[in-house]
Amino acid sequence: MLARGAETVTLAACDAADRDALAALLAGIPADRPLTAVVHAAGVLDDGLVATLTGDRLDAVLRPKADAALNLHELTRGLDLSEFVLFSSVAATLGSAGQGNYAAANAFLDALAQRRAAAGLPATAIAWGPWADSGMASGMDERGRGRMARSGLVSFRAEEGLALFDAARTGEDAVAVPVRFDTTAPATGPDPAGEVPAVLRGLVRRTVRRTAREAVAAEGADALRERLGALSDPERDGVLLDLVRTQVAAVLGIGGPRDVDRNREFKQLGFDSLTSVELRNRLNAATGLRLPATLVFDNPTPVALAERIRLDLVPDPAPGASALAVFGELDRLETALAAVGADDDLVRSRIRARLHGVLAALGEGTAADGSGGGSSPDEASDERLRSATVDDIFALIDQELDGA
Structure with missing residues (x-):
């Protein structure tokens, strides 16, 4: 001065x-x-x-x-x-x-x-x-x-x-x-509108040419769900993991999704509370979901986060009506078993024998003619469970008891 x-x-x-x-x-x-x-x-x-x-x-x-x-x-x-x-x-x-x-x-x-x-x-x-x-x-x-x-x-x-x-x-x-x-x-960026303050979004020119990953992020929830529904499980997991890693790379300002370790914890990648919320906001925009602010803490790695998003977008199918009926009977059976006295060893032994018989029958992989039937034990068990009625289940129990 x-x-x-x-x-x-x-x-x-x-x-x-x-x-x-x-x-x-x-x-x-x-x-x-x-x-x-x-x-x-x-x-x-x-x-x-x-x-x-x-x-x-x-x-x-x-x-x-x-x-x-x-x-x-x-x-x-x-x-x-x-x-x-x-x-x-x-x-x-x-x-x-x-x-x-x-x-x-x-x-x-x-x-x-x-x-x-x-x-x-x-x-x-x-x-x-x-x-x-x-x-x-x-x-x-x-x-x-x-x-x-x-x-x-x-x-x-x-x-x-x-x-x-x-x-x-x-x-x-x-x-x-x-x-x-x-x-x-x-x-x-993968989400242009989401990066710019609302009062300035009229100034932003969206690029016409976009990469495949950017197109996925801009599809919207319905289109993304439709696309995922047409994919096999491994393909679906790959698309969602790629989406998560793309957004992680954008938030951290690193080269690209391939630079993001799928199994490394977000904390180790350098995330804090602010970047965690930024990632949540980006994924909300890309998927149409309303994910919580604690998203990266509840799902600490990219692969875990991709699985969480998959469950929200494409939930596992609900069990069929016959399976639900079986589950209901099993619930009733559990209630009845709880009433059996702890000192009634003979009754409890017979119950265990019958239940073991049921499990053995459900796990059997042999066809009616004694051949392997072309199915694995797990596949045969699933098929028998799907086709079994409540009467079939209890008939199996009686059969195993008589055999004992």
Whole structure:
């Protein structure tokens, strides 16, 4: 600042969210060098799902933004200021995954600027997009940067930011949103509409050419169910596993589905609460299901998750009427057996013998002519169970008892 012509520079620190401390600092400004401009640039991040945001976590983010800005507004309202600049964030305008507290804090700054402007006071809230080498976005990890890129947001360099700062301060609007977009980036993903904030979806151009995997994700639940119904079990499992791995790769920002180990736990792959919800949302869009937020915790690997989705989309067939009747009789039999006295050894022995006989009959794989019948024991058992009536079951029991 001295190099730019300032005669002296005084640095003074206080907690601007502490009204008394801020009032004392402002009172110490010399009368011959009065305060003429305010730039509020504070910010704290504490990302997390809304359900995890405790009062303390909300206060940690809202206090330096909202409380400090309100104190500055009230304590300088009577001064002859030329500028009152608030550093807001595009998160308040577009929303940002896991940043409900941060978005709310910056929305307060936008509203405060508009209120000041309506009262004839100087005010500009600058809802910054990401900066490449500084600012909040510079501390993002690789997953966060990938998520931001998929949304179409592009970071700008420091010199661009400074030029935008000057342009926002000289503009007529109380809230300015300096941000850069790549409108083609979201359209290359497997779920273009799901990546882009709702207020900007009219800007996204969907690509005409799509890969087979992207086409599967865009089919919709009915078409996907129809397609799965025409496949064999192994083919169906392969399609759903490929779908899961494709979405996992997109969320993690890695090369493709083949780079996702089908048996590796999501936690080991690098998933956290935010990416878990993002994966759930993508799979909801791809399948038409309403999957729970705990999806990756309940199904900890891609292959387990694919199986869960299969059961939702193509449930196992219900047993037939004859099998249901047998199951009902077995339920009644269990109830009757429970009433048999524990000390009646003779009766219990005879019951065991008869039940063993029934199991042996159901497990028999020999045809009526004594040949193998061309069926495996399991197949023969299944067929006998399907065709047996309740009377047949009890006849078998009597037959085995007589044979004993």
